[in-house]
Amino acid sequence: MTTEQNIDEILIPILEHVSDPEIPVLSIMDMGVVRSAVIKNKIVYVEITPTYSGCPAMDVIGDDIKTVLKVAGYDSRIELILAPAWTTDWITPRGRKALEDYGIAAPLGAEADKDVLLNGKRIVKCTNCGSQNTRLVSQFGSTACKAQFQCDDCQEPFDYFKCLK
Amino acid sequence: MKNENLYNYILGIADNSLILGQRLGELTGHGPSLETDIACTNMSLDLFGQVRSYYQYAAKLKGGDATEDTIAFLRKERDYVNVLLVEQPDRDFAYTMARQFLFDVYHLLFLQELQKSHDITLTAIAKKSIKEVSYHQRFSTDWIKRLGDGTTVSHDKMQEAIDSLWTYTDELFHQTAADKAMVAEGIGVDVTALKVKYYSLVNAVLEEATLKIPESKWFQKGGKKGIHTEHFGYILSNMQYMQLAYPNMEW
């Protein structure tokens, strides 16, 4: 078992066209959910892994991958794999920036994440004004992968992408 | 069926999450506040996601026409083997959180052991689920403390919830024949070994929440053998309605 991705280089630009349906600014490549994509006998075999077990976006992502590969001239087989389990560490730096630009605070490291979610520490940066004077409103946000925060300087509510390790 | 013990063992794990997920899902649009409403339905979604992985695996073992959907929706009451705790109704928010907490503490301990299983599919599901369930436990633990150590009214409601759900906790540590067979093969978790740790974790939170630890030694059981409380038929009629009204329907 390996945490390395195995993706055929010519497929990368194609797969980058597929975005997370719940976070449209983020490609599935930057999200780190594509674990392998290889061509065998003109068929592309793709392995994707869910961010959260119940993530309803996975079926849509699978269908979207099939569609872009079809347009590029490939038939494909999509497999959902569970191991190794997805972690927020697999979001690329470009993905983190896309999240922030979209208004979702990117995940902190595991220890800092505990501090903000359990101990009320104010370090999550407001995506609107950049202040760290922010507080946790609820551990669950618009989806299971996010928590709700509010900025006490500009008052803007925003989502924080929880650390998953 | 080959691997019948493994099949039954998987149902024993997954049915708990299915029924608890259904209970939490009933709160959609009915939570006491927007945030708690969303939290409960998010936890429900996590549990359903985990259940799908277990049932897909079980369907593969069963073969024939079995799918995750037939296992979830087309069994009779006596064929569900979830513990009685998870089928208890949402009387009020204290009750919902007490039920969640009493299950989450068990669930996390269980998954920590299941990670070490010799069955690689179960190991993968456990490793995935454990990350989600840690958040559930944080959430429910937080509410036990907030309501327990809150106002007189919230304290009393939480105490009442803990007192009435306590009787369902012992069943978490009972073993079925399939459980014993799977433990012997290094696949299953020996739940009897989790009991002491479970009560010490639960009791520590209750104390911090200024709640009394129930003294009753009388415990209910039956769910693991398919003998359910009166609430269960209602859950099933709700949950199975679409499949019974429109057989083989798909989304």
Ligand SMILES: [Zn+2]
């Ligand atoms: Zn701000």
